[in-house]
Amino acid sequence: MIHLDRFCRNLRAVRERIGPDRRICVPVKADAYGHGAVRIAQAALGAGASHLAAATVSEGAELRAAGIGAPILLLSQALPEEAPEIVRHGLTPLVSDRGYIEALAAAALAAGARCPVHLKIDTGMGRLGCSPDEAPGLAAHIAAQSSLVYAGTATHPAASDSALPDERALPGEQLGRFREAVDAIRAAGLDPGIVHAANSGGLLLHPGSWLDMVRPGILLYGYNLSGTDFPAEPVMELVTRITLVKKVKRGESLSYGRTWVSGRDTCIATLPVGYGDGLPRLLSGNWQVLIRGRPYPLAGRICMDQCMADLGPETEIPRWEEVTIFGGPAPSAAELAARLGTIPYEITCNINKRVPRVYMPEI
Secondary structure (H helix, E strand, O other), rough: EEEHHHHHHHHHHHHHOOOOOOOEEEHHOOOOOOOOOOHHHHHHHHHOOEEEEOOOOOHHHHHHHHOOOOEEEEEOOOOOHHHHHHOOOOEEEEOHHHHHHHHHHHHHHHHHOEEEEEEEEEEOOOOEEEOOOHHHHHHHHHHHHOEEEEEEOOOOOOOOOOOOOOOHHHHHHHHHHHHHHHHHHHHHOOOOOOEEEEHHHHHHHHHHHOOOOOOOOOOOOOOOOOOOOOOOOEEEOOOEEEEEEEEEEEOOOEEEEEEEEOOEEEEEEEEOOOOOOOHHHHOOOOOOEEEEEEEEEEOOOOOOOOEEEEEOOOOOOOOEEEEEEEEEOOOHHHHHHHHHHOOOOHHHHHOOOOOOEEEEEOO
């Protein structure tokens, strides 16, 4: 279940924090962190976002096929042969080298189009982007291409979730490098376009990084940073129904490997969700589901398509009863992630597309 009203409230809370003039870019990559890219994109634009962000050309093409016309930033490096598709779908790639710039320029020229691009500067993430020293020259190279539009300049923080103003955090050396590079671009007589750096951590902890546009990701999907007071509401709730209730005698085992043996006569509920749906196998015997407001422990190893919960010796819970795995009244994906030593991004992104997304309310 995807709560669009919560998503929109999260976005409006971002707007309230940054003021009316800055743009908001909503990342909808990885199927909107597992929430459904098209519906989340529509909700985001309806609630005031100006831009969207995807990782791959196919993700951007899916949004265009759904009739979405807003600017879509392409955050990851595409392959050279994908340049014509980028132009055809009107995507806005982040560029950081001459070869990519020239491939896009050639594709746009051949299509009789102009392709907007944002220059990506690496200020400490070490992943994509040109060095700050290279930025003015590459900006000039973009501006010299008649088939390109120099539409923006970006960087990405490596440690914006740190409140410490040290060299690793965005308000320290990393943001300083970015500002110097943007100033050098302007000094060369070029307009850097929309200047943007802040992700969720930057938005919450470092107002100096807000610049012209912010790119909050996980915050919009409802997962806050520890120690901050932002009113984020988790958007995803994983819900299923019991497919079978059966009696198990004391001493009987359940599931693969016979790792769980009942210490009593009990009732077992089978649930049609497993690691093939994105429920981590490492939660076997290490999580509780919620039924009628009460927690019940998982029993035995989680299978690809099913798992089981121990309802106790006597139960009035019937077959087909609704069960909440996480979210809503149950512990959130953040708590589930903490149990496994990971992050909520990984949990929500891994919910398989075969799991139906039910959007509430229909907005």
